Amino acid sequence: MTAEFKTVFRTPWFEIRTVDPGEEPSGTTEPYYVVVRPSGVIAFVLDREGAVVLVEQYRPPLGRVTLEMPAGSVDAGETLETAVAREVLEETGLVCEHWHLIAPCRLALQREDVVDHFFVGLGAHEAEGFQRTERGTVQFLPRSELLDLVKSHRFDQTAALGGLYVAEKLFGIDLLTADLACIQSAMATSAGGDPGN
Known part of the structure; x- marks a missing residue:
């Protein structure tokens, strides 16, 4: 029924x-x-030096600013890859050299039938001639600092951490502590040897 x-x-x-x-x-x-609501995308973005890219967002339900991975909705007719690249560009002014879809996830099974898709973006750098459309401050943090925020319960977007866990189980690599070259190699191997995927 x-x-x-x-x-x-x-x-x-x-x-x-x-x-x-x-x-x-x-x-x-x-x-x-x-x-x-529409399906969504969540992006764990690393720049060329291996820093994680986070965005300050004011969240009215919390009444304060949070520090989050770029994320947003998939527009009608948009591919997942186009959606995640657009969201990161709008929120940070950055483009990534490589995108890797890690896993789909459902965050609120009791209230919605929505799939959010967790991506890793590598090689983030400024998009030439692009004017950001969103106001949040962009931060480039050493991954060890994000790990410290998680350990001290000061990272509010904890649902996004599930994507990091899945990546570790799938590829045997901890995205918060591994050397950048190891991450790039693991992601390239997962894409069938093509680092451009």
């Missing part, structure tokens, strides 16, 4: 839908609400 969801609230970025009590397969007697 498939429940029929009805839209009860709509914005340009997401919708909230509900299913009437008794229609949802679990048999709940309360209305059940879900969030509907």
Whole structure:
């Protein structure tokens, strides 16, 4: 049995839908609400020296600025690779020489049926003649500093860390501590020997 969801609230970025009590397969007697939004991309970006690229973002629900990996929605008709490159360019003014899709992930199974896609971008450098469209300050941190933020519970975008875990399990390399040359080699090997993937 498939429940029929009805839209009860709509914005340009997401919708909230509900299913009437008794229609949802679990048999709940309360209305059940879900969030509907486009698929997304999350980017772990390293520059040519191996620093991780993070963006300061003001988050109204938290009432403060956070430090995050670039991320955003996939636009209609856009490939995942185009979406992640666009988001990184808009948020940081950078382009990456190589992109590697690590894994899809679902972040809020109880509220949405959305897949976010975790990418590693290597060789980030400034895009010539590009004017950034977003206001957040871009930071280039040694990866050891990001690791310190994670260990001290000061990195709020913890869901993105799942992508780092998957990368380590798939490729046997810790993206926060490994030498940049080892990361480049592991990513090239994962792409079938073509470092341009």
